[in-house]
Amino acid sequence: MSPQKYHRYNPDYAIAPGETVKELLENRCMSQSDLASRADRPVKTINEIINGKAAITPETAIQFEKILGQPASFWLNLENNYREQLARLEEIESLKEQEDVLKSIPVRHMIEYGWIKQQQDKPNLVRELQVFFGVSDLKNIDKAGAASVAWRKTEKFKSDKWALTAWLRKGEIDSAETVCGSFDKNKFKTALCKIREFTQRVDDAVWTDIVKLCAESGVSVVYVRELPKLRANGATYWLDKKPVIQLSLRHKKNDILWFTFFHEVAHILLHGKKGVFVELDQEDNIKEKEQEADNYAAEMLIPAKEYKNFIDGQDITKQAIIQFAHTLKIAPGIVVGRLQHDKKIEISWFNDLKMPLRWATQ
Secondary structure (H helix, E strand, O other): OOOOOOOOOOOOOOOOHHHHHHHHHHHOOOOHHHHHHHHOOOHHHHHHHHOOOOOOOHHHHHHHHHHHOOOHHHHHHHHHHHHHHHHHHHHHHHHHHOHHHHHOOOHHHHHHOOOOOOOOOHHHHHHHHHHHHOOOOHHHHHHOOOOOOEEEEOOOOOOOHHHHHHHHHHHHHHHHOOOOOOOOHHHHHHHHHHHHHHHHOOOOOHHHHHHHHHHHOOOEEEEOOOOOOOOEEEEEEEEOOEEEEEEOOOOOEHHHHHHHHHHHHHHHHHHHHHOOOOOOOOOHHHHHHHHHHHHHHHHHHOOHHHHHHHHHHOOOOHHHHHHHHHHHOOOHHHHHHHHHHOOOOOOOOOHHHOOEOHHHHO
C-alpha cells in the first residue's frame, strides 16, 4: 500500500474568536450585555470582539477565563491564529497583485539553474522570488541586489534589468557564503601577482585557487552563470566591508575571463567603495572610471612598453604570439584578444590560441 499523501489545509477564510465567544454565550444563555457587565467592559467592546473588529488582549483573555471557563491561552491562541490567517489572506491578494511581474523575471532559467524552486502556482512562485530577492514586494525588486555596481558589458547591447538584478542577487547570496578575512589592499596586490600567472592555466582547479587567494586577502570572487539577455561579463560591488568580484564567464574564453577579472580588480584598487556604477553611459565620470579599469587590466596583463615593442618590432605570427606570451608568463589567447581588440590582426586570426574554460560550462 502506497503511503498516503497529506496536504496542509489552507482555508480561504478566517474565523474570528468572537464566533466562539458568541457560541459559548448562547450555550450559557448569556447576552453580550451580561458578559460586558461581568468583565466590566463596554458593550461596544464585547460586540466588536464578537464581530472580529477588536482583538482579544491578554487582559481580556484572563477575564474570559474567569467568566467563560476556557483558559486565557485558549483565547490568545484563537486570536493569534485568526490574525495570522487574516495576514495570510491579505498576503495572497498581495501575491496575486504581483503576478504581472513574473513575465519580466527570467523565472524559467532561475529554476533550471537551481536558484529558486519550482512552485505549483503563481502566488507561491511570487513568494519564492520574494525570498530570493529579499523583498516583501516584487515591485521593489529594483531596490534588491547590488544597488552600487560597476559591470563590464559590450557597448552594443544593454543588459535586461531583470536579468541583471537576479544575477547580482545570486552573486550576493553566493558571496555571503564565502569565508573571507578582512580586506587587506597590500595583501590583495601580492595575491594578484600570483593570480596573473594562473592565466596560463585552463585546468578545473584554477577557479578554486583564484577564489582561495582572493578570500585570504578579504575579496570575495564568485562565478554566477549568465542569464539570457544579461550581456554582462562581470561586476564589482561591496557587501559591507567586503569587496566582491562577480563573473559570468559569458564568452567562456580565457582572454575575456582574465581581462574582465583584472578590470573588476581595478575598481577595487582604484575606486574603492565610491567607485560604483549603475549605468555605464549615464555620467561622464562613469565612462572615465571604466576606461581607467580597462587601462589597468591592459597594463596588468600586457605592459604598454612590451606591447609596443612587440607590435612594432616584427611580423605578427602565431609563433611570435606564443613566444611573446611565454616571455610575459601569460596565456597566448590573451595576446590574441588584445591584438584583435586593437585591430592589429583580423578578428578571425589565431582564435585557436584562445582556450575554452571547461569548468565554466559545467
